[in-house]
Amino acid sequence: MGELKLMKGNEALAEAIIRAGTDGYFGYPITPQSEVLEYLMAAKPWETTGMVVLQAESEVASINMLYGGGGTGKKVVTSSSSPGISLMQEGLSYIAGAEIPILIVNVVRGGPGLGDIQPAQSDYFQSTKGGGHGDYRLIVLAPSSVQEMADFVPVAYDLAFKYRNPAMILSDGAIGQMMEKVEFFEPIPRLSDEEVKKRYAWATNGKPKNGERRILTSLDLDPQKMEDHNHHIQEKYRRIEENEVRFEALQCDDAEYVLVAYGTSSRVSLKAIKLLREKGIKAGLLRPITLWPFPTKKIQELVKQGVKGFLSVEMSAGQMVEDVRLAVNGKVKVEHFGRLGGMIHSPEEVVEALEQKIIGG
Amino acid sequence: MSEIALKDIIKPENLVYQKTKLMTDKPLSYCPGCGHGTTHRLVMEIIEELGKEHETVGVAPVGCSVLAYEFMNVDMQEAAHGRAPALATAIKRLWPGNIVFTYQGDGDLAAIGTAETIHACNRGEKIVIIFINNGIYGMTGGQMAPTTIEGMKTSTSPYGRDVSIMGYPLKITELVAQLPGTYYVTRQSVQTPSAVRKAKRAIKKAFQNQLNNAPGLSFVEVVSNCNSGWKMTPVDANHWMEENMFPFYPIGDIKVDGQLVK
Ligand SMILES: Cc1ncc(C[n+]2csc(CCOP(=O)(O)OP(=O)(O)O)c2C)c(N)n1
Ligand code: SF4
Ligand SMILES: [Mg+2]
Numbered sequence: 001m002g003e004l005k006l007m008k009g010n011e012a013l014a015e016a017i018i019r020a021g022t023d024g025y026f027g028y029p030i031t032p033q034s035e036v037l038e039y040l041m042a043a044k045p046w047e048t049t050g051m052v053v054l055q056a057e058s059e060v061a062s063i064n065m066l067y068g069g070g071g072t073g074k075k076v077v078t079s080s081s082s083p084g085i086s087l088m089q090e091g092l093s094y095i096a097g098a099e100i101p102i103l104i105v106n107v108v109r110g111g112p113g114l115g116d117i118q119p120a121q122s123d124y125f126q127s128t129k130g131g132g133h134g135d136y137r138l139i140v141l142a143p144s145s146v147q148e149m150a151d152f153v154p155v156a157y158d159l160a161f162k163y164r165n166p167a168m169i170l171s172d173g174a175i176g177q178m179m180e181k182v183e184f185f186e187p188i189p190r191l192s193d194e195e196v197k198k199r200y201a202w203a204t205n206g207k208p209k210n211g212e213r214r215i216l217t218s219l220d221l222d223p224q225k226m227e228d229h230n231h232h233i234q235e236k237y238r239r240i241e242e243n244e245v246r247f248e249a250l251q252c253d254d255a256e257y258v259l260v261a262y263g264t265s266s267r268v269s270l271k272a273i274k275l276l277r278e279k280g281i282k283a284g285l286l287r288p289i290t291l292w293p294f295p296t297k298k299i300q301e302l303v304k305q306g307v308k309g310f311l312s313v314e315m316s317a318g319q320m321v322e323d324v325r326l327a328v329n330g331k332v333k334v335e336h337f338g339r340l341g342g343m344i345h346s347p348e349e350v351v352e353a354l355e356q357k358i359i360g361g
Numbered sequence: 362m363s364e365i366a367l368k369d370i371i372k373p374e375n376l377v378y379q380k381t382k383l384m385t386d387k388p389l390s391y392c393p394g395c396g397h398g399t400t401h402r403l404v405m406e407i408i409e410e411l412g413k414e415h416e417t418v419g420v421a422p423v424g425c426s427v428l429a430y431e432f433m434n435v436d437m438q439e440a441a442h443g444r445a446p447a448l449a450t451a452i453k454r455l456w457p458g459n460i461v462f463t464y465q466g467d468g469d470l471a472a473i474g475t476a477e478t479i480h481a482c483n484r485g486e487k488i489v490i491i492f493i494n495n496g497i498y499g500m501t502g503g504q505m506a507p508t509t510i511e512g513m514k515t516s517t518s519p520y521g522r523d524v525s526i527m528g529y530p531l532k533i534t535e536l537v538a539q540l541p542g543t544y545y546v547t548r549q550s551v552q553t554p555s556a557v558r559k560a561k562r563a564i565k566k567a568f569q570n571q572l573n574n575a576p577g578l579s580f581v582e583v584v585s586n587c588n589s590g591w592k593m594t595p596v597d598a599n600h601w602m603e604e605n606m607f608p609f610y611p612i613g614d615i616k617v618d619g620q621l622v623k
Contacts, residue, residue, distance in 0.1 A: 024455050052454045057480035061447040064440065064477070068448030071438045072418065074455045094441045193456070204436035205456055206416045215430045217421075217439035 002184050009149040009176045012184075013079065013105060013169075014039035016150035020157055021188040023074035024052040026065035028084060031117040032173040033107035036079045049190055059084035063091030063104070070095065070102040071216045073196040073203030075157055079105035081173070082123050083114060085131075092166055093132030097218025099202075099233070101160035103153070104138075105169040107176035110342030118342025119173035119264055124319035127170050128292040135230055137237050139167040139244065140291040142262040146180035154188060159244060163236055164202070170291060172315070174264040174344065246289035247298055251277070255284030257358055258302055260324050261313040262288050264344060269313045272350035283354065286310075291320070299327035309333040309358035313350055316340065333358055381406045383414060383434045390428055394595020396585025397426050397493060399551040400560070404464065404491060405433055407565045411572060417460040418452050420445040422474075424466030425499040425587075433464075443474025446481035449488045460571055462489040467508040468498045471533040475507075478533065485542030485577040489567045492534070492580065495587035496606060503590035507531040510609050515590070530609065534582040538616040544577030545570050546616040550584045550607075552599040563614070577619060584610050 007015070014036045017025060022045075027037045037055060045051040056062040062078045069076040080088065085106045095102055106127065110120040127140050139159045141152045152169050160167040197205060207213040220226045251273055252258060261269040266287040276283035286302065288295050299310070309332055312321035321336035328334050337353035339345045345353075383405035389398045408417050414435060421429040423442035430437035440448045445463035453461040470478050470492050481488070497515055498504040504517040510530050512521040522530070538546040545567055549560035560583060567579035584606055586598035593601060614622050 024451060026451060052451075054450070054454065056447070057476055060444070061450075061477055061480065064444035064447035065451035067440065067444070067451075068420065068438060069451030069455050071448070072452055072455055076451065076455075090441055091444070098439070204418050204438050205452075206418065206459055207414060207434075207436050209415055213434055213436050215437050215439070217430060217437075219427065219439055 002186070004181045004183050006179055007146060007182050008035055008179050009146045009171065010035035010107065011039050012146045012150040012182045013153065014043070015184060016153040017077055018043060018045045018049060018051060019184055019187040020154045021049070021075060021190045022051050022077055023190055024054070024069045024076040025078065026054050026056050026062040026069070026076065027078045027080065028056050028059050028062055030081045030084045032109055032119075032176050033079050033081050033105070036105070051190065059087040060091065063088035063095070066102040066104070067091060067095050067098070067100060070100040071098070071203065072205040073200035075190070077103040077105065079107065081107045081109045082111050082120070085123065085126070089126070089132035092138065093134050093136060094218050095166050096136035096138070096233070097134060098216045099164040100166070100216060101164050102166050103156050103160055103169070104166060105171065108170065108172045110340070116342040117173060119175070119315065119344060120342050121172060121263060121265060121315040122317070122319065122340070123170065124291065124314070124316060127168055128294070136233065137165070137292055139163065139165055139240060140170050141167070141246070142170045142289060142291050143175055144263050144266045144287065146175065146178065146182045149175060150182050150184055154185060163240055165236065165240070170263070172263050241293040244290060245293045245295050245297070247295040248287040248289060249298065250285040250287065252284035252286060252302060254282055255302070256282040256306070256308050257354055258284045258286050258307050258310050259313050259350065259354065260286045260288070260299070260310055260320065262291060262320070265313045265315050268345050268347050269350055271347035272354070275347055275351050276354065281359070294323045294327070296323070296327040299324060303328055303331050307332065309335070311354050311358050312336045313345060314338050315344060333361070335361070381409045383409045385432055385434045387431050389432060391425065392589045394586065394588050394598065395425070396495070396551045396583060399557060400491065400493060400583050400585070401426075401429060401432055403551070403557070403561045403564050404462065407561070407568050408435060408460065410565070411460070411568060413460045413572070416458065417462070418456070420448045420452070420461070420463040422463070422465040422469040423500070424469045426464055426466060426493065427500065429464050443469050443472070444477055445469070446474065446477040446486070446488070446490065450481050450484070450486045453486060453488050457487070460568060462491060462568070464491045465493070466499065467492070467494045467496065467506045471507040471531050475533070479537065479540070482537040482578050482580065483540045483542045485544075487571055487574065488578055489571055490578065490580045491564065492582045493585050494582050494610065495585045495590065497587045497590040499587040499590045503587070503592070507533070510605060532610070534580065535615060537580055538621060542577050543580055543616060544575045544619050545579040547580070547614045548582040548584060548610060548612055550602070550612055552586065552602060584612065
């Protein structure tokens with residue numbers, strides 16, 4: 001393995017983008033993720049790997065550059081933070097409809113509106129339930145460390161190309177800004193134009209010499225064909241739900257109570273279960289790594305195993321808790337504990353919330 | 362006089378004109394007399410003449426020509442309304458050896474997509490933009506466009522465009538010609554055989570610029586009728602266009618080889 005480096009989450013992400021064999025990054029500055037474009041512009045990967053880096057005029061333009069570039073079979077990525085991601089929703093819907101593999105990173109900040117520049121998890125609904133118009137899903141990975149900011153880049157690309165679907169890394173301002181040690185994966189070379197053509201027959205990069213031209217569109221004016229297309233996409237989503245769920249279950253084997261948390265709030269919750277165990281309360285942590293597909297089955301197993309209650313710890317007013325409730329389906333108690341608008345829980349607050357809302361409540 | 366059979370006429374040596382094989386056999390969905398169909402054909406003839414069938418990627422807009430990809434027999438992407446220049450930017454940058462073009466209406470290019478248009482032009486993206494200006498939103502049933510001329514009646518300016526309320530028609534072509542990133546900017550039309558020939562020369566020049574890796578974007582406006590939207594016969598629509606649109610949107614080159622035409 002390579003050397004250890006001390007880096008900001010956003011910088012580790014940028015370095016991983018270069019190393020993952022990315023062909024093009026298109027983005028627009030916004031706090032707390034501007035380091036990504038800054039790092040890439042300073043690194044000048046066009047001189048080394050040949051990767052294109054372009055500052056777009058808006059997030060609307062960036063996401064549509066991803067449509068164009070991803071539509072040619074190249075590995076393309078953008079990153080932004082909440083307000084910018086909202087602007088990308090139209091484009092994401094088109095990309096999902098046309099089944100174009102792309103990667104998008106959201107380093108979430110407090111909202112609604114311009115909100116603030118502190119970390120938040122209030123874009124969970126937008127990320128996991130579609131976000132734009134129409135029936136579609138993004139594959140959503142939630143890193144909880146600088147290491148995962150780097151590691152999830154190639155993972156997300158693989159999933160995006162495997163299923164021809166947009167993938168998202170849903171991070172937050174804390175993971176983006178904090179410095180931790182990170183060890184990078186071995187660089188993955190960019191594919192040559194010929195390899196891209198050979199691998200992705202659907203991609204529009206010049207009609208094959210002995211073959212049909214390709215079209216990428218999300219339009220079909222015939223509603224029956226549109227329904228068929230929707231069924232095709234839904235069938236793909238069922239396969240993703242079946243095969244791609246990722247999570248980490250910590251001290252869940254004997255747990256009576258389980259905290260469900262991802263990203264920054266999972267780090268706080270990890271400390272909280274330690275404090276709870278010190279108090280003699282058998283608490284565990286379920287950390288969804290894929291937020292969609294959600295670890296529904298794991299939660300149901302935990303219910304069968306005898307878990308008496310779940311607390312969804314989120315930096316939001318209660319979004320993921322809905323998926324926990326759907327999984328538990330009324331069998332045991334599920335509550336939510338949130339800090340809002342850019343605030344982060346303390347582990348002690350989480351302990352108290354579990355005691356009051358679940359154990360005592 | 363002996364009978365002449367069809368088979369005596371349809372012979373290779375009698376062939377004077379043929380539909381380009383880069384137009385599919387699908388019947389065009391455009392209203393008879395509309396300039397979209399003619400312009401599609403010109404673009405595809407030129408790609409064929411340049412021998413770039415296998416190295417071309419086109420981007421279709423949202424508008425009447427949303428189905429351009431059904432008719433243009435090359436690799437095509439269908440963009441969201443107004444975003445075609447952003448798609449084309451990335452396609453060209455990632456495949457610099459390919460010929461990349463967008464085909465857009467006036468609502469698409471000069472209203473909802475103004476930012477993408479201006480910035481693609483200003484960055485000097487090495488693409489071709491074909492811009493159909495019919496002064497109206499054809500597809501959605503004839504609403505006012507950014508290009509609708511003063512006094513013109515549309516379904517959302519039923520008493521005529523009143524510039525004191527609705528603002529002025531936007532000459533986006535003159536505007537992009539001012540940007541250092543555009544290399545060739547021209548305004549053409551396709552309502553007569555001679556206009557079609559001139560438009561073809563202009564579109565060919567635009568694509569040739571891209572082939573020659575000219576330092577900037579080539580932008581071809583085609584002033585065209587929307588006879589359905591204007592509620593006129595095709596012939597009346599062409600006359601109306603010549604009398605009312607051409608004075609405001611004069612035909613001819615605006616910028617050639619990076620130099621504004623005096
Ligand atoms: C985001 C969005 N807003 C509005 C529309 C509806 N719409 C479709 S085409 C169009 C106008 C097209 O006019 P133009 O670009 O001039 O093309 P034409 O049909 O005249 O060739 C509009 C407003 C849409 N499809 N998407
Ligand atoms: S509505 Fe207008 S622009 Fe559309 S096809 Fe008919 S004439 Fe052409
Ligand atoms: Mg129009």
